[in-house]
Amino acid sequence: MNALRFYELMFTNHPLPLLLCSLLLGVWALSAQAEGYYIDPVSWQIRAYDHNATAPLALLTIDDSPHPASTEGFLALLERYDLQAIFFINGYRIDSRQTEVLQRVAKAGHLIGNHTWSHPNLTRLDANATTEEIVRLNRWVETHTHQRPRYFRPPYGLATPFSQAAIEKEQMVNMGWSVNSYDYTYRDRNDTEAAAAIAARTLRAMRDGGIILIHDHPQSLKALEGIIEGLLKRGYRFVLPQAADPSVRALDSQPHTPDADRF
Numbered sequence: 448m449n450a451l452r453f454y455e456l457m458f459t460n461h462p463l464p465l466l467l468c469s470l471l472l473g474v475w476a477l478s479a480q481a482e483g484y485y486i487d488p489v490s491w492q493i494r495a496y497d498h499n500a501t502a503p504l505a506l507l508t509i510d511d512s513p514h515p516a517s518t519e520g521f522l523a524l525l526e527r528y529d530l531q532a533i534f535f536i537n538g539y540r541i542d543s544r545q546t547e548v549l550q551r552v553a554k555a556g557h558l559i560g561n562h563t564w565s566h567p568n569l570t571r572l573d574a575n576a577t578t579e580e581i582v583r584l585n586r587w588v589e590t591h592t593h594q595r596p597r598y599f600r601p602p603y604g605l606a607t608p609f610s611q612a613a614i615e616k617e618q619m620v621n622m623g624w625s626v627n628s629y630d631y632t633y634r635d636r637n638d639t640e641a642a643a644a645i646a647a648r649t650l651r652a653m654r655d656g657g658i659i660l661i662h663d664h665p666q667s668l669k670a671l672e673g674i675i676e677g678l679l680k681r682g683y684r685f686v687l688p689q690a691a692d693p694s695v696r697a698l699d700s701q702p703h704t705p706d707a708d709r710f
Contacts, residue, residue, distance in 0.1 A: 483689035491623040492656030493688055503655035505683045507532040508624060510562060510600065512552075512663035513545040520668045522552060528675055530685040531557050533622075534663070535600045538564035538584045546591055553592035558687055561585060561596040561619065569607045577609040585617055598622040598688075624660035626652045628674075630667040637666045646673030653678065 484504065487494050493506040512518055512534040525532060534552055536559055541549065553559055563569070563580040572580070581599065589595050599614045600622050601607075614621065628649045633641040645667065649659060659674070661667045678685075 484686045486620070486622060486658075486688050487656070488621070488623075490656070491625040491658050492654075493658060493686060494656055495686075502682055502684045505653070505656075505678055505685050506658045506687065507685055508535060508560070508600070508622070508658060508660055509533070509667075510535045510660060510662050511540070511566070512536045512562075513540055513548055514663040514665075515545065517663055517665045517668045518545065518548050518552070520665075521663060521671065522548070522555065522557075524668070524671060524675075525557070526555065528679075528685075530675065531555075531687050532685075533558040533560045533598060533687070535560040535562035535598075536584070536588070537562050537566045538587055539566070541587070549588075550592055553594045558598070559588050559592060559594050559596055560598040560600055560622065561588070561614075562600050563602055566602045568603060568605060569601050569610050570605050572607075572609065574609040574612070577607065578613040581610065581613045581617060585619075622658070624658040625654070626657040626659045628659065628661045628667070628670070630662050630664065630670060633666050634664065637669070639669070641666050642669035643673065645670035646677065649674050650677045653683075 483496050484493050484506075485496065486492075486506075493504050495504065507530070509521060509532055512521075513536060518534075521532075521534075534549070534557055536549065549559065561581060561584050564584045565580065567576075567580060569577055569580070585596055596617075597619055598621075599610070599617075599619045601610055604623065606621055611621075626649060628645050630645045633645060645661075649661070649670070650673075653659070661671065661674075675685075
């Protein structure tokens, strides 16, 4: 009897081997999932599938990217610490030079998120204009980085029914934040004192699973090293989400506003 005939007889006449294979595949899938991370859309925190994980987690998100004076610096700093982040980009900020920088961002393993093409207040746009803002940027990202955005962050944190419908069609989910650096309050400054204030404020607000909001700007870049150093000393791990938790997948696409000062 050849091996193929033996295989046919075993799986045709004896369901047990097939059942065992199914169980093994299920265990493998669960173990693979247990190693990943997901976004809790109720608290806007990043969580481990493995509920026995003990190290506190952090997710770094960088809005309003790219910036000609800071994106490359963010990239270099994250490379130095071997950390990854989500860059939420705007299309209107991109020129030929920034296209090359964003390609390096994607190649380094960072995620590129959708922050709309022109950073409008979506509450002032109709359905067609909202869809254009989102879809236009997605197509640019796919064409130039070969990465498809999985996460959407509405400008100023103001999602609408129109933006919700658009991101659902694009198979994306909203992402808010739980730790606001308020770095934009120092936008007109680029000094050591401002950077220290941003870092201190972020570290005070940080809790396990915190999704950090910081902006792609020179003063925020100066602050980031202090934030990273402070969290690493506390034992934090910087991680990226793989997917939404299946138990909250439906909720993961719903808009949520943790504070009124989202930017």
